[in-house]
Amino acid sequence: MSRIVFLNGSFLPIEEARVPFMDRGFLFGDGVYEGIGVLDGRLVDNEAHLERLERSLAEVRIPNPYSPAEWTALEEEIVRRNGMTEGFIYFQVTRGVAERDFFFPEDAKPTVAMFTQAKTIADAPAARTGIAVVTVPDLRWARRDVKSINLLAQVLAKQAAKEAGAQEAWMVEDGYVTEGGSSSAFIVTTGGSIVVRPLSQAILPGITRKSLLRLSQEDGIPLEERRFTVEEAHGAAEAFLTSASNFVLPVVSIDGRPVGEGKPGPITRRLRELYLQMARAPASLAAE
Numbered sequence: 001m002s003r004i005v006f007l008n009g010s011f012l013p014i015e016e017a018r019v020p021f022m023d024r025g026f027l028f029g030d031g032v033y034e035g036i037g038v039l040d041g042r043l044v045d046n047e048a049h050l051e052r053l054e055r056s057l058a059e060v061r062i063p064n065p066y067s068p069a070e071w072t073a074l075e076e077e078i079v080r081r082n083g084m085t086e087g088f089i090y091f092q093v094t095r096g097v098a099e100r101d102f103f104f105p106e107d108a109k110p111t112v113a114m115f116t117q118a119k120t121i122a123d124a125p126a127a128r129t130g131i132a133v134v135t136v137p138d139l140r141w142a143r144r145d146v147k148s149i150n151l152l153a154q155v156l157a158k159q160a161a162k163e164a165g166a167q168e169a170w171m172v173e174d175g176y177v178t179e180g181g182s183s184s185a186f187i188v189t190t191g192g193s194i195v196v197r198p199l200s201q202a203i204l205p206g207i208t209r210k211s212l213l214r215l216s217q218e219d220g221i222p223l224e225e226r227r228f229t230v231e232e233a234h235g236a237a238e239a240f241l242t243s244a245s246n247f248v249l250p251v252v253s254i255d256g257r258p259v260g261e262g263k264p265g266p267i268t269r270r271l272r273e274l275y276l277q278m279a280r281a282p283a284s285l286a287a288e
């Protein structure tokens, strides 16, 4: 079966999907995107992702081409057409196609592109073993709360991590960890509290982060919403990251030093379990 993508109103085989040369996403990175996890064929935290999309679009003044109900119908349809039960939906909205000029075009229509990536999330080996991260300078712009398609700093950060034998980069500004290249960063103190950086323009408001904080509160796990330094991370009892495509993933080494005992810790494992429980379809739906 050919992979089916969505482009500007049509579902079509990926080989036939063409974006015009003068698209502002291609020329300027003038657009925003979203990424949503799929488990048991269902969209995870979809409503919150669509709210963040609405906000990102408003911040860069691109009109939202679809209502939440319309977006949801497209997401469900692309999942169905690709027969995907577990993985990731990516979609982006650019300011559209116009002769190259920095000013907003008068009459361009936003370009909408969506695709799926099948991926094992619930039983991912990395969830059992944990992953390594390295810290790198945060080279990004000042509006990281907008989910911009400009990801050059993250491309460089994550490539540096890969070349250092790690799977994710934790970006650092003024000695404090901001977030991962494509994930929110957490540590657990030796006293058993979760520590996560508060929301601001310095980080993306992670949707998985948001759900995880609610779940951890309901479970009575103490939370400290504050910045943490690289040194504190090196001495943490546990560390983990969250993202729509990984849910909760243990971090077992930072800059080549083991975190805690160098294996996934009990609080991280508990949080992953809670998130999976939330994301999983009820048994009756999964069996359909």
Ligand SMILES: Cc1ncc(COP(=O)(O)O)c(C=O)c1O
Pocket (backbone or CB within 6 Å): 035, 179, 180, 181, 182, 183, 184, 204, 205, 206, 207, 208, 209, 242, 243, 244, 245
């Ligand atoms: C920079 C950054 N921070 C955090 C996240 C995690 O956000 P979410 O949980 O909404 O996937 C992402 C996801 O792509 C990201 O790119």
